[in-house]
Amino acid sequence: MKKRNSRSTLEKSRRRIVVPRSKPRRFYGHGIPGVDLNKLAGKLIVVEGADGSGRSTQIARLVEWLEGSGHATVQIGLSRSTLVSEELAQAKLGNILSHTTLSLFYATDFADQLENIILPGLRAGFMVLADRYIYTLMVRDLVRGMDEAWLKNLYGIAPVPDAVFYLNVSPEELVQRNFSKTHSLDYWESGMDLGLSRDMFDSFLKYQALMGKEFLRLQSTYGFTIVDAHRSVDEINFELRKKISAVLTGK
Amino acid sequence: MAAAKLFPVKTFAELNFPGRLIAVEGLDGSGKSTQIYLLKRWLELQGLKVFFSEWNSSQIVKAATSKGKKRELLSPTTFSLIHATDFADRYERQLVPLLRAGYIVLCDRYIFTAFARDTVRGCPPEWVRGIYNFAALPDLTFFFKANLEVSLQRILSGRPELKYFEAGMDLRLSTDPYESFRIFQGRILEQYLAMSTEFKFLVINANQRIEEQQSIVRDLIRAKINLASFRAQNPIAA
Numbered sequence: 001m002k003k004r005n006s007r008s009t010l011e012k013s014r015r016r017i018v019v020p021r022s023k024p025r026r027f028y029g030h031g032i033p034g035v036d037l038n039k040l041a042g043k044l045i046v047v048e049g050a051d052g053s054g055r056s057t058q059i060a061r062l063v064e065w066l067e068g069s070g071h072a073t074v075q076i077g078l079s080r081s082t083l084v085s086e087e088l089a090q091a092k093l094g095n096i097l098s099h100t101t102l103s104l105f106y107a108t109d110f111a112d113q114l115e116n117i118i119l120p121g122l123r124a125g126f127m128v129l130a131d132r133y134i135y136t137l138m139v140r141d142l143v144r145g146m147d148e149a150w151l152k153n154l155y156g157i158a159p160v161p162d163a164v165f166y167l168n169v170s171p172e173e174l175v176q177r178n179f180s181k182t183h184s185l186d187y188w189e190s191g192m193d194l195g196l197s198r199d200m201f202d203s204f205l206k207y208q209a210l211m212g213k214e215f216l217r218l219q220s221t222y223g224f225t226i227v228d229a230h231r232s233v234d235e236i237n238f239e240l241r242k243k244i245s246a247v248l249t250g251k
Numbered sequence: 252m253a254a255a256k257l258f259p260v261k262t263f264a265e266l267n268f269p270g271r272l273i274a275v276e277g278l279d280g281s282g283k284s285t286q287i288y289l290l291k292r293w294l295e296l297q298g299l300k301v302f303f304s305e306w307n308s309s310q311i312v313k314a315a316t317s318k319g320k321k322r323e324l325l326s327p328t329t330f331s332l333i334h335a336t337d338f339a340d341r342y343e344r345q346l347v348p349l350l351r352a353g354y355i356v357l358c359d360r361y362i363f364t365a366f367a368r369d370t371v372r373g374c375p376p377e378w379v380r381g382i383y384n385f386a387a388l389p390d391l392t393f394f395f396k397a398n399l400e401v402s403l404q405r406i407l408s409g410r411p412e413l414k415y416f417e418a419g420m421d422l423r424l425s426t427d428p429y430e431s432f433r434i435f436q437g438r439i440l441e442q443y444l445a446m447s448t449e450f451k452f453l454v455i456n457a458n459q460r461i462e463e464q465q466s467i468v469r470d471l472i473r474a475k476i477n478l479a480s481f482r483a484q485n486p487i488a489a
Binding site for chain 2 (some may be wrong): 034087103104111115153154171
């Protein structure tokens with residue numbers, strides 16, 4: 001294992017640094033006023049998946065690999081905006097906001113990061129790695145019965161990414177991974193607000209199954225790459241790198 | 252999937268709510284807050300169940316909005332979204348339940364404020380309207396149309412310190428806040444007038460005396476809502 005790693009590092013250092021090929025970019029809908037899409041030279045790579053699907057591990061590996069290959073990176077994730085992240089955390093704690101309100105609060109958080117991190121990053125030619133994107137936000141709302149057309153209009157502000165990976169893990173496996181990490185299940189990740197079951201374990205399984213189903217349904221519209229994330233970290237990362245390399249070289 | 256509904260199309264009465272929603276719109280300084288206050292007093296004194304709601308007043312969202320405004324963190328998109336969040340919170344947790352319970356809800360500004368301001372800030376109008384399509388239309392919308400100079404004078408004489416977003420400084424219309432405010436208000440007025448027919452605004456000449464305006468407002472409400480039978484159907488809890 002160690003030997004193979006050091007050899008590949010050496011090979012890599014001899015390789016020429018790839019300058020990413022530009023491709024025409026578009027927004028999903030109305031977009032952001034005043035943004036020149038032709039000036040977004042960087043690449044936007046999204047990793048989606050439930051908590052425990054290995055998103056952050058994979059992103060950390062990708063950052064290392066991309067930086068080693070000479071690409072500058074920047075990361076974003078949900079509820080990390082300067083504008084509303086604190087208020088959002090507070091609102092979630094009390095479970096006091098109704099669906100449309102919470103949904104718009106998340107959209108505000110996303111828009112703030114979009115305008116302050118994603119778009120400037122892409123303009124500066126960075127590889128922007130998103131730990132979840134509009135799809136998680138949409139799927140969460142869809143399983144709660146929100147109108148799909150409304151969500152599509154709302155998130156029409158988002159640029160279409162260059163690659164979207166959905167790390168697919170069965171709900172049964174997710175439970176085990178969450179327990180081995182924290183020995184507890186998160187209220188929201190268990191969909192407790194939906195009243196699927198008063199038993200948190202049951203609710204988690206049902207909720208994650210609903211989320212997974214909705215993601216797979218959206219796959220046909222948004223064309224993400226479904227990644228079997230039951231495999232080892234290395235195997236998964238190899239698959240992601242292969243796809244991202246193709247994005248960078250424009251193949 | 253059903254075709255996308257671009258903007259709200261039905262009023263609360265048309266949706267069979269027992270309550271009624273009355274909105275007032277107009278530029279800052281048009282005197283609409285005075286008029287809605289007098290309207291509230293009139294309705295209350297007749298023994299009707301009345302609730303008053305102000306634009307941008309949801310407690311939870313307020314902290315984020317004021318931080319965003321104070322630190323000038325808002326873009327046209329986030330400005331629009333954070334106000335939509337505020338509106339949704341009030342709409343879902345207060346307005347709708349009260350209207351279900353037979354209240355007359357008075358709103359100092361409603362979705363048309365967002366339509367006008369966000370469009371002036373450059374947000375696509377269809378996008379803004381689509382976001383607010385969860386909300387029903389008011390049963391009556393009064394638009395207080397004042398002479399632009401009169402509105403400007405009222406604001407500029409009483410409160411010389413203009414806030415950044417209030418003056419539309421984010422639009423870079425002018426480096427002078429007063430000049431910026433004038434241009435900004437002028438553009439908002441254009442947007443209001445463009446919506447006036449579409450959303451059946453009841454246009455009140457706000458250059459008249461307070462009493463004259465109030466008397467027109469009350470007449471229009473009496474013509475639309477039978478207040479005696481409304482009160483009989485929606486009595487105040489003992």
